[in-house]
Amino acid sequence: MTLAQDNMCARPAMTISTVERDTGLGKDTLRVWERRYGFPQPERDHNGERVYPAEQVERLRLMKRLIDQGYRPGKLCAASDEELARLCNASAPARDGEPGPSEDLIRQLIRLVKANDVPALRHALNQSMMRLGLQSFVMDVVARLNHAVGEAWMNGEFAVFEEHLYTEQMKALLRQAIGSLPQSGGRPRILLTTVPDEQHVLGLLMAEALLVLEGATCISLGTQTPLFDIQMAAVAHQADIVAVSFSAAFPARQVGPLANQLRELLPTHIELWVGGAGAHRAPASPSGTLLLPNLPAALDGLSDWRTRHATCT
Amino acid sequence: MTLAQDNMCARPAMTISTVERDTGLGKDTLRVWERRYGFPQPERDHNGERVYPAEQVERLRLMKRLIDQGYRPGKLCAASDEELARLCNASAPARDGEPGPSEDLIRQLIRLVKANDVPALRHALNQSMMRLGLQSFVMDVVARLNHAVGEAWMNGEFAVFEEHLYTEQMKALLRQAIGSLPQSGGRPRILLTTVPDEQHVLGLLMAEALLVLEGATCISLGTQTPLFDIQMAAVAHQADIVAVSFSAAFPARQVGPLANQLRELLPTHIELWVGGAGAHRAPASPSGTLLLPNLPAALDGLSDWRTRHATCT
DNA sequence: ATGAATAGTTTGTCCTGGACATAGTTGTAG
DNA sequence: CTACAACTATGTCCAGGACAAACTATTCAT
Numbered sequence A, B: 001m002t003l004a005q006d007n008m009c010a011r012p013a014m015t016i017s018t019v020e021r022d023t024g025l026g027k028d029t030l031r032v033w034e035r036r037y038g039f040p041q042p043e044r045d046h047n048g049e050r051v052y053p054a055e056q057v058e059r060l061r062l063m064k065r066l067i068d069q070g071y072r073p074g075k076l077c078a079a080s081d082e083e084l085a086r087l088c089n090a091s092a093p094a095r096d097g098e099p100g101p102s103e104d105l106i107r108q109l110i111r112l113v114k115a116n117d118v119p120a121l122r123h124a125l126n127q128s129m130m131r132l133g134l135q136s137f138v139m140d141v142v143a144r145l146n147h148a149v150g151e152a153w154m155n156g157e158f159a160v161f162e163e164h165l166y167t168e169q170m171k172a173l174l175r176q177a178i179g180s181l182p183q184s185g186g187r188p189r190i191l192l193t194t195v196p197d198e199q200h201v202l203g204l205l206m207a208e209a210l211l212v213l214e215g216a217t218c219i220s221l222g223t224q225t226p227l228f229d230i231q232m233a234a235v236a237h238q239a240d241i242v243a244v245s246f247s248a249a250f251p252a253r254q255v256g257p258l259a260n261q262l263r264e265l266l267p268t269h270i271e272l273w274v275g276g277a278g279a280h281r282a283p284a285s286p287s288g289t290l291l292l293p294n295l296p297a298a299l300d301g302l303s304d305w306r307t308r309h310a311t312c313t
Numbered sequence C: 001a002t003g004a005a006t007a008g009t010t011t012g013t014c015c016t017g018g019a020c021a022t023a024g025t026t027g028t029a030g
Numbered sequence D: 001c002t003a004c005a006a007c008t009a010t011g012t013c014c015a016g017g018a019c020a021a022a023c024t025a026t027t028c029a030t
Helices: A016-023 A028-037 A052-066 A073-078 A079-095 A104-112 A117-133 A134-152 A160-179 A202-213 A226-236 A252-263 A296-310 B016-023 B027-037 B054-068 B073-078 B081-091 B102-114 B118-132 B134-154 B160-179 B201-215 B226-238 B252-265 B297-313
Strands: A189-193 A218-219 A240-245 A269-274 A287-291 B191-195 B215-221 B241-245 B272-276 B289-292
Touching: A016 A028, A016 B241, A028 A226, A028 B073, A028 B191, A028 B201, A052 A079, A052 A189, A073 B027, A073 B297, A079 B134, A079 B272, A104 A117, A104 A134, A117 A160, A117 B191, A134 A189, A134 A202, A160 B252, A189 A202, A189 A226, A202 A240, A202 A296, A218 A296, A226 B027, A226 B160, A240 B118, A252 A269, A269 A296, A287 A296, B016 B027, B016 B054, B027 B073, B027 B160, B054 B081, B073 B201, B102 B118, B102 B134, B102 B160, B102 B241, B118 B134, B118 B160, B134 B160, B134 B201, B191 B226, B201 B215, B201 B241, B226 B241, B226 B252, B241 B252, B252 B272, B272 B297, B289 B297
Parallel strands: A189 A218, A189 A240, A240 A269, A269 A287, B191 B215, B191 B241, B241 B272, B272 B289
Antiparallel strands: none
């Protein structure tokens, strides 16, 4: 404020609240890291309040991502910038066993996002969906594309707004595809949503597409439904299954407790499916809880449910 | 953890974090209210941490809504439960000058949501859209329906999950409608999004529908784009206009600063449109910022832009 | 009396520094 | 080599003080 020439670069204020929103790290956490590890080390304004430089925020964002992958803050704070960058890229080439026919397509689509060419992107996605059919499209292309976008974002190759753009286009496409499928009204009836603080809906849409395609009835509540309301909705809609999705970005530590809490709320005759990239690190699942780490597992789960309920009904 | 049977009632542990998420009131605010006004007055667990009873959380949610409408916390904390309920209902009949032909329709739709009858709701919405055309449907039906749902929720007639269900259906419908419109590629190019912490997207979709219908090119980034990224996206996509939407639930106090901050970030040749129910209490708008308190205003703004740019180009 | 300027009050957010429960890590004994 | 215990790391909570920005009431001049 007092100095006008400090940083005319795009980020004017960067108060602790702003950083909390931008990084997902709580105010308390930010302060306690500063106290314990000496990072971040914000400047202070005339009133003694923290003012975070942009590069520290950038580093915080990186660290958050790595922490969600299992690294520990103490180590990361001690690490140098190069080490951090290395860790980020390290996670990428871990799984590319199959160069696959779609690798080229993925790269091509990524290029279109980066070029901000919306019409071409939309056209390419549509074409690919038509050619492969919805099921293959979702399982092969969309799943990998999500991965690729996530990684590009982590490596700093994608800006936030480019990821937003991609997500928005994909959401529109999947919604459109789902909307044009016939509403069978068949069993099972599946209630789809995410828990509070989980705002990623793409995984849910992908699952919905596959499940509707198989003749299940899907009722989507969108994101961030309080657990209590998930319970009420499940009962009100006579759901057979409640499916919740956790993205890779969701704090792994909270997945287990939340799933258990929800499991206890639901009537025992309603199954709970926990899916998404964040479902990896879920706990020993109590009876009536099914872990679906990937999309094929969801289809297996569906046919499994059907055989079970065809015989015993 | 130590005791398994502590509370089998639906809301297991209303910690201060849970309440923050559920009500949107910050931890600091909750604590300082308790200190100053004596409300809320949570119990404490064995560790001295706050445990909020469900009815206090309910009241907090109500108060938040009223505060966002301009009431002040001091008064509300002093008020009795009946007074609060009265205030909530009071806001409702303030504006119903026109019983209109769509009043019945609205009521009918609300009933369908409450009955959890998804197929019938979808059918009724579709039918209404077909009959009225997209423009009238959005301006007359959707706008009022949103209002009605918001009020029903405020009065406790709607559960959270019912509001989610409605929102999800409406989003799907509008996306579908937008997707089926021709992509003209015409001017102006409008970038649509919301700021961080504003996750309501319906208003944006309504605007997008109307604008695309008028031949504008809309690029939607979805919700919660950091201001800095809005700027980058606007430049990358060569937008003529950036449109951001604030819902009625958005803290009125922050609208002005955010709009100004964004205005400063954007190049002067890009207009900034601030719309949505929360745009009411916006500040003296600096040059290049347009306030759009309602949907017709957006259409006016569009034709206005066109006349301006038809002559001077 | 009306409108503007001033003084007072309300309210949200920040700060410091202490505490503690839980999760992860290391060490030791069977 | 596994299981249990001690230890460390980490996030979140708490109290109570401070302050700036927003809102309200009062005073003064036209």
